Amino acid sequence: MIELEGLTKHYPNSKKPAVDDFSLKMAEGETCVFVGPSGCGKTTILRMINRLVEPTSGSIRIDGKDVLSADQDQLRRNMGYVIQQIGLLPHRTVRDNVALVPRLLGWAEERTLKRVQELLGLVGLDPEETGGKYPHQLSGGQMQRVGVARAMAADPPIMLMDEPFGAVDPIVRSRLQDEFLQIQHSFNKTICFVTHDIDEAMKMGDKVAIINEGKLVQHGTPMEVLSQPAGPFVRNLLGEDRGVKLLDLTKCQDLMRRDEGLLQKLQGNPCTIGALQPVKAALEVMLRKDCDTVTVLRGDRAVGALTWQEIKGHIHGLSGEDHEL
Amino acid sequence: MNFDFAAFLEALIHRSPPHVLEHLLLVLVPLLLAVAISFPTGILLTRPRYRPFAGQVLALLNAGQTIPPLAVICIFLPVWGLGYRPAVIALTIYALLPIARNTIAGISGVPLEVREAARGMGMTAREVLLQVELPLSFPVIMTGIKTSAVLTVGTATLATLVGARGMGAVIFAGINFRRVELILAGTLVIGVMALLLDRILTLIEYALTPRFLR
Ligand SMILES: Nc1ncnc2c1ncn2[C@@H]1O[C@H](COP(=O)(O)OP(=O)(O)OP(=O)(O)O)[C@@H](O)[C@H]1O
Numbered sequence: 001m002i003e004l005e006g007l008t009k010h011y012p013n014s015k016k017p018a019v020d021d022f023s024l025k026m027a028e029g030e031t032c033v034f035v036g037p038s039g040c041g042k043t044t045i046l047r048m049i050n051r052l053v054e055p056t057s058g059s060i061r062i063d064g065k066d067v068l069s070a071d072q073d074q075l076r077r078n079m080g081y082v083i084q085q086i087g088l089l090p091h092r093t094v095r096d097n098v099a100l101v102p103r104l105l106g107w108a109e110e111r112t113l114k115r116v117q118e119l120l121g122l123v124g125l126d127p128e129e130t131g132g133k134y135p136h137q138l139s140g141g142q143m144q145r146v147g148v149a150r151a152m153a154a155d156p157p158i159m160l161m162d163e164p165f166g167a168v169d170p171i172v173r174s175r176l177q178d179e180f181l182q183i184q185h186s187f188n189k190t191i192c193f194v195t196h197d198i199d200e201a202m203k204m205g206d207k208v209a210i211i212n213e214g215k216l217v218q219h220g221t222p223m224e225v226l227s228q229p230a231g232p233f234v235r236n237l238l239g240e241d242r243g244v245k246l247l248d249l250t251k252c253q254d255l256m257r258r259d260e261g262l263l264q265k266l267q268g269n270p271c272t273i274g275a276l277q278p279v280k281a282a283l284e285v286m287l288r289k290d291c292d293t294v295t296v297l298r299g300d301r302a303v304g305a306l307t308w309q310e311i312k313g314h315i316h317g318l319s320g321e322d323h324e325l
Numbered sequence: 326m327n328f329d330f331a332a333f334l335e336a337l338i339h340r341s342p343p344h345v346l347e348h349l350l351l352v353l354v355p356l357l358l359a360v361a362i363s364f365p366t367g368i369l370l371t372r373p374r375y376r377p378f379a380g381q382v383l384a385l386l387n388a389g390q391t392i393p394p395l396a397v398i399c400i401f402l403p404v405w406g407l408g409y410r411p412a413v414i415a416l417t418i419y420a421l422l423p424i425a426r427n428t429i430a431g432i433s434g435v436p437l438e439v440r441e442a443a444r445g446m447g448m449t450a451r452e453v454l455l456q457v458e459l460p461l462s463f464p465v466i467m468t469g470i471k472t473s474a475v476l477t478v479g480t481a482t483l484a485t486l487v488g489a490r491g492m493g494a495v496i497f498a499g500i501n502f503r504r505v506e507l508i509l510a511g512t513l514v515i516g517v518m519a520l521l522l523d524r525i526l527t528l529i530e531y532a533l534t535p536r537f538l539r
């Protein structure tokens with residue numbers, strides 16, 4: 001568990017603090033996404049956690065232990081860090097870049113190389129082809145993958161990821177996100193993930209921390225944030241399509257009606273959707289095929305139905321009194 | 326003054342060789358001393374604690390560089406007298422600046438995010454210096470050393486004026502006796518020495534440069 005308490009950073013020669021009385025708890029195994037506009041202090045918070053920046057005041061505890069009195073280098077070796085500018089060592093091969101922390105920790109060379117091999121595969125790079133290359137021979141997306149692999153190399157329980165997928169086009173980004181979610185599900189790390197992309201935040205986060213001008217504005221699950229945005233800043237950040245985003249977070253199987261009678265009637269309905277698909281996809285089917293009811297399938301079997309009325313009700317229900325939707 | 330080709334050859338083949346080794350010593354010794362002083366100083370001046378002084382030290386060295394070498398030798402004449410030693414000291418002082426300047430510039434030129442990443446991965450300040458900053462700034466530092474080397478090959482000619490001999494002995498004999506063959510032969514040898522030294526240092530640099538930078 002990571003606990004930030006009253007964390008404040010006042011850089012010399014600046015009028016306002018970059019991070020202002022910031023308090024937050026992150027549970028073990030949880031991905032917490034810090035999201036907010038450029039310059040709101042996200043990077044500064046991450047860098048205080050691994051002590052690249054010393055807080056002006058406040059405290060940071062990891063599993064109850066005070067980080068600010070720990071040995072800096074040891075602390076960092078046990079904390080994966082993906083830096084915003086990637087920062088691969090240009091004079092080292094991809095393999096040696098990924099091997100950096102294991103070597104600092106004094107792993108046996110054989111174990112290190114095996115781990116490097118495994119990680120490059122994990123982040124979708126061919127170890128044979130890419131391992132011997134130098135960073136300048138890679139594309140932006142490949143560099144980011146190496147940056148992520150390097151941070152994960154020594155299997156740290158905590159990962160700090162500063163816009164890890166920032167330097168790639170939306171398609172590659174979406175693929176990297178999916179792949180990382182896969183990885184994350186099987187490793188159960190505590191992850192502090194920084195982004196200024198609200199959609200990425202909603203997709204990657206178990207929890208989302210919305211930050212503005214160094215202050216925590218709202219902290220909660222993506223669903224909580226979308227359904228009960230705390231004030232105009234959050235509402236603005238979420239954008240006009242909050243309702244659609246909500247539908248993106250809800251799976252069809254969670255909203256569908258299990259009504260045998262209705263299913264009977266819907267036999268042969270051309271509008272179908274997978275049970276694990278987001279409701280947004282069902283909406284898409286309705287619009288495209290011009291129908292009001294979608295049959296929800298698990299495999300080939302019809303397990304429920306989603307109606308236009310239900311989807312509307314869902315949005316209204318979650319957003320409560322908020323008429324701006 | 327007439328040019329006598331036979332005399333030129335004589336100067337080249339018989340007069341110059343004994344002075345080549347003297348000259349080489351007048352170059353290599355000050356060069357090694359200058360590296361021994363400037364390289365660590367340059368590193369120190371890039372450490373956070375001493376970085377604020379880097380500008381002042383460079384300004385001082387820059388000013389030193391503008392004093393003509395002969396003047397440097399003359400200034401220290403009362404202290405060190407004549408001979409090999411004062412010549413070496415003056416030439417060393419003269420060779421300091423390019424090495425210090427390039428060491429500082431090279432290390433400062435390491436991209437901030439690379440340094441940050443290295444620190445962020447848990448490298449100690451020492452590991453960052455040895456494994457990141459120095460390898461990456463090595464070509465720039467070597468350029469400084471080469472500049473000093475070539476510079477010293479030239480200025481070492483003047484050492485003969487304080488009795489340290491070297492190739493200057495041939496050239497100044499040519500000037501004193503109005504023998505243009507001697508001047509030309511001496512100059513030619515010095516030029517070749519400068520070129521060879523630069524080549525050799527370049528080869529050393531190539532052998533030691535991290536592969537990606539080549
Ligand atoms: N080393 C520094 N010295 C002085 N001010 C700094 C320093 N680093 C950051 N700042 C200032 O602190 C504020 C927060 O910066 P920070 O890098 O944490 O923002 P961010 O949320 O990561 O932004 P971005 O999304 O653009 O990366 C900014 O106003 C920035 O100018």
Ligand SMILES: [Mg+2]
Nearest residue numbers: 042043044084
């Ligand atoms: Mg940032």
